[in-house]
Amino acid sequence: MSRTVLICDDAIFMRTMVGDILTQAGFQIVGEAETGVQAVEKYKHLRPDLVTMDIVMPDMGGIDAVREITKHDPAARILMCSAMGQQALVVEAIQAGAKDFVVKPFQPSRVLEAVNRVLAA
């Protein structure tokens, strides 16, 4: 049974990109979210094995969403997707409960390495 993923990013482009990388690696995309609020709702509903979360989103940003999801499920496996130059925010995201991070632009190999680390921990 393949692992399930919830992709959270307000840009369709990015969601498509991450989705393609993960689908080709055998993951099953079970949901997408455009805002932090949607991310939290869908997590509670879908209980995916993994979440990819963008930091900048409208209507509750990624970090707050991480916090909410982790509060709800301390074992949540969240991978943070960040742009270059957002070090302080990523630190905050890790402290809020995210397990690892990848930086845009995405390199498929790096994304998959990070995903495997998150799933293994």
Add this chain to the structure above:
Amino acid sequence: MDAARYAALFAAESREHLAEIDEALLDLEQRLAARGLLDAEAADAPLAAVFRAMHSLKGMAGAMGHELVEQLAHALESRCEPLRDGSELLTDAVLELLFDGTALLRQAIVHATGDAVALHDAASSDGPELSRRATQLMARLGAAGERTPNAPPSARPSAHPFALPAALPAALPAALPAALRHAAPAADETSDLFPVARGSAAAAGAGHAESWEPATDSTPHNANLRHVDVRLTADCPLKGVRALLVLSRLQQVGLVRSTYPEQAQWTSEQFDGQFRVMLITGADDDSIAQAVRSAGDVAQVQVYRPAAARTAQHRGTDAHVAGQNSASASAPAASARNDAAGFSLEGPAAFVRVDARRLDALLDLVGELVITRDRLLRAVESSEHADRETQRAARDTARLVSVLQDEVLQARLLPMAQVFDRFPRVVRDMARDLGKEVRFVMEGRDLAVDRSLLDALVDPLLHLLRNAIDHGLEDSATRAAAGKPASGELIVRAARDRASVVVQVQDDGRGIDREAVRRRAETLGLLSVAQAAPDAPPLDDDALLAIIAHPGFSTASSVSRVSGRGVGVDVVNTRVRALGGQLELETIAGVGTLLTMRLPASLAITRALLVQVAGETFALPAAQVEEALVWHDDLAAPGSAAISLRDERIPLVALEDVFGLERPDGQRDPERHVVVAEWGGRRAALLVDALLAQQDIVVKPLERVRGAAPWFSGATVLGDGSPALIVDVTGVV
């Protein structure tokens, strides 16, 4: 990547984002025309839209390899930041710049995608011309700072107290004794901030040093101290974050003593991904290295026992680290903490004197206000009649109350130094009296905490320090024989962990003797059936703590002048719990002990059940209440005081009897209730008169009166201004 599909997506998305930006900029133009200047709040919504759109464009362009677009978007996104965080006002000039920037961005996208028609931009610029104009614009934007993804990784930096060899040796250096390469102890489940791998406690800790040949210098080192040198891969992005992930993996195999450079510097621009972690652990080097590598992006890791050849560097490192950690707050890391706490020890004189009682009164009022705010919000949200205006007013009020709460809490902050600074002298005196050599380190002196917390911390910390010096640290001779430095190391640490303040006392002494504790616990009848069984596993740290925190517990065979009788953990535990916090213990035989006090940083508001007993009101913490029933005679179980509930026999306690309250007029209330309390798997039924209400209360810590019974964990003030005591069920039963 399917190029054609992504190109189409990119084109469509960029069109949308550019449209969003245009709309937002026009909105800003209108607002600006009306006001002349815009601050962060007035410009909030459209600026946020511009920021998000630029951010998305940057990401997409990066993915597509459109470098110029990416750079421009990044520059524009950065330009928005000071406008959004309030450090800069939006003026016509800046807005003009954003308009120009967007126009250029559009052209850059056209150039990259060839989508002139759809993007409504007939102006075709050629590549070099575009680059030139982009460079000009970016200079105007003044976007400096962060590396673009195309910048080469920084060159190897200069001065380090250690330098990793270019090639990692195939095996660990032969100088390390073979005795160290024993199997790693089994790592159990660990706790949050500084978890530690625990092994079978029966094994001695540092005793394996017998076969160690000290190197040329005869300076002994702590046998459990390791230097873990890590170098991240050159192309590792956000090295500071990766380093933090490495650190959290290391915290699962040992106690972190310190790091070089300091953690605060890991997110600076100069950080190149090379760092050292000083770790106290019983794990073998392979396990340590594996833990480091599991964090990802690690190019090299080496684990050293600080060997004599490195003594000079090691001492330099430690002195450097110790110097940064102890009293003088001149290091940049310390001042960074200053800024973060919003508090400066040596600051300009914009301060006033305020009666401390006023600050306490403010805090009380804010506490009540917070609870009332929540009631108001709930009432408005659940009411069908609340019109729009009422809702908006309620929400605005709520927001203002939050801001007020924040301001009051900030006003009450004082640095930990106020408590810490008396310790070096006290520790020195204690150490002399007890015949121990102690090296005392304080970390987190600059942490700003609420003044009431400071007051409450002094006694517990003194107790813990006393314990550590008296029972934890061995005398110099014993330490030397165990391969430890003659001076015991005693660390007091304060840090913030999200909503909590964490204060720790750590020593590198003998650790707590689990067997001795177990034996005494058995004698006192404190072991559970499972724990007392002959083949039971050794007590884990949580069980250990629960036992030694029991009032009157002490394994000291003699009562020393300094330690007194049974003083220590039980007193600390009670105080910490009264503050709404918790105590945690980690100890490794022969390695050391770490006691952590985790305290709420701000007001403790908790849910409680208010009950009446013989005319008095008491509060029962909701966390301890399982259910409440109306008393009826069928509940009584035959025999001793107990009730029978769903076939279970629960001991019954009449609170009025426990508290020795006299009923007014000797009358019985017509209706009595039973509150079933539950804690740690045990249950009791409390007999009370009336159930009054279930609500949030503000917890005020109670000053412990010597000799008083442990019935109450705090007090609160009710809505009508009258006080009520908060019952601690574990102390009543």
